[in-house]
Amino acid sequence: xxxxxxxxxxxxxxxxxxxxxxxxxxxxxxxxxxxxxxxxxxxxxxxxxxxx
Amino acid sequence: xxxxxxxxxxxxxxxxxxxxxxxxxxxxxxxxxxxxxxxxxxxxxxxxxxxxxxxxxxxxxxxxxxxxxxxxxxxxxxxxxxxxxxxxxxxxxxxxxxxxxxxxxxxxxxxxxxxxxxxxxxxxxxxxxxxxxxxxxxxxxxxxxxxxxxxxxxxxxxxxxxxxxxxxxxxxxxxxxxxxxxxxxxxxxxxxxxxxxxxxxxxxxxxxxxxxxxxxxxxxxxxxxxxxxxxxxxxxxxxxxxxxxxxxxxxxxxxxxxxxxxxxxxxxxxxxxxxxxxxxxxxxxxxxxxxxxxxxxxxxxxxxxxxxxxxxxxx
Ligand code: SF4
Ligand code: SF4
Numbered sequence: 458x459x460x461x462x463x464x465x466x467x468x469x470x471x472x473x474x475x476x477x478x479x480x481x482x483x484x485x486x487x488x489x490x491x492x493x494x495x496x497x498x499x500x501x502x503x504x505x506x507x508x509x
Numbered sequence: 510x511x512x513x514x515x516x517x518x519x520x521x522x523x524x525x526x527x528x529x530x531x532x533x534x535x536x537x538x539x540x541x542x543x544x545x546x547x548x549x550x551x552x553x554x555x556x557x558x559x560x561x562x563x564x565x566x567x568x569x570x571x572x573x574x575x576x577x578x579x580x581x582x583x584x585x586x587x588x589x590x591x592x593x594x595x596x597x598x599x600x601x602x603x604x605x606x607x608x609x610x611x612x613x614x615x616x617x618x619x620x621x622x623x624x625x626x627x628x629x630x631x632x633x634x635x636x637x638x639x640x641x642x643x644x645x646x647x648x649x650x651x652x653x654x655x656x657x658x659x660x661x662x663x664x665x666x667x668x669x670x671x672x673x674x675x676x677x678x679x680x681x682x683x684x685x686x687x688x689x690x691x692x693x694x695x696x697x698x699x700x701x702x703x704x705x706x707x708x709x710x711x712x713x714x715x716x717x718x719x720x721x722x723x724x725x726x727x728x729x730x731x732x733x734x735x736x737x738x739x740x741x742x743x744x745x746x747x748x749x750x751x752x753x754x755x756x757x758x759x760x761x762x763x764x765x766x767x768x769x770x771x772x773x774x775x776x777x778x779x780x781x782x783x784x785x786x787x788x789x790x791x792x793x794x795x796x797x798x799x800x801x802x803x804x805x806x807x808x809x810x811x812x813x814x815x816x817x818x819x820x821x822x823x824x
Contacts, residue, residue, distance in 0.1 A: 458756075459700070459703075460695065460696065460703065460788050461703060461704070461707050461752070461756055461785075462700050462701065462702075462703035462704025462705070462706070462707060463700065463704075464700045465700070469824060470822050470823045470824065471823060471824045472823050484824070487824075500704060501749050501752075501753075502749065503743075503745075503747045503749050503750075504747065504748070504749075
């Protein structure tokens with residue numbers, strides 16, 4: 458995805474077991490912060506109006 | 510390569526005659542120059558239509574999917590690797606096939622040739638090294654090396670990797686070719702440049718799906734782009750939908766694509782969508798030491814787990 462122009466960091470992978478609630482919260486926080494820092498996504502938005 | 514024709518016909522006729530196969534899949538001359546088409550020979554007369562030259566770029570493995578009969582198939586290097594992939598993926602059984610291997614010296618790029626000349630090309634004849642192109646008021650001799658398809662120019666597996674018969678001695682493999690210069694030049698771009706590069710690349714795509722149809726890997730009974738329940742990807746010409754089609758198709762070919770070039774060749778508007786699959790091919794080589802279709806005895810990296818598999822991207 459980064460190869461095609463998605464900014465590094467916008468797409469993240471993590472392995473969280475269902476027993477790792479603390480890790481889950483941490484990951485969500487980290488990802489949210491990182492993505493907020495990147496700003497709004499400008500790609501993969503449809504620009505053309507929908508036709509019927 | 511022209512000298513292969515007799516041997517191809519002779520072998521095919523023999524296999525049909527002694528009933529080792531029910532048909533031979535090969536090439537016949539197309540109705541326009543530089544566009545040979547697949548030929549399914551079931552009788553001795555049909556065998557005489559089989560040809561071989563530098564216009565056999567279509568990947569014949571595409572016609573093997575789920576066939577039940579015994580088949581003889583003409584296979585250059587890349588076809589043979591896609592045949593191996595078909596065998597690994599249970600799309601055809603090895604026992605059903607008699608593979609007639611053709612050592613290849615590359616296929617010519619009709620777009621490149623058309624672009625070099627103005628005026629319609631009526632006839633193209635070739636010898637070992639040269640291509641003579643004739644039109645109404647011109648005739649030009651081109652060096653075959655200069656007009657190869659880009660994937661053939663950087664090919665390092667010209668000889669079939671699996672075969673039962675060979676129509677000629679194996680050719681020397683190209684060495685020291687830089688296969689991934691194009692991918693590296695994209696890797697070196699910034700995110701914005703990359704985005705723009707692919708936007709420009711795909712701007713002419715009319716979503717005819719010829720690239721998908723020509724690809725031996727794209728054999729799903731219903732392709733994800735054709736499904737509507739659920740609808741995985743929009744069906745419009747919006748750049749987002751076009752790009753989604755292309756990068757998802759490329760992902761479906763990850764670890765399987767042999768860079769045969771059939772997709773690019775089939776595109777009516779000349780898009781080089783191989784830049785998607787080539788990135789994945791390069792990654793497979795660098796991360797897993799994998800080249801698709803080299804052996805039917807090794808499982809592909811995407812359907813095996815090894816403790817040493819790279820996982821740095823997972824946090
Ligand atoms: S994606 Fe293109 S180059 Fe790769 S196997 Fe399919 S047709 Fe050949
Ligand atoms: S063959 Fe060319 S125009 Fe047709 S869908 Fe593929 S890239 Fe688009």
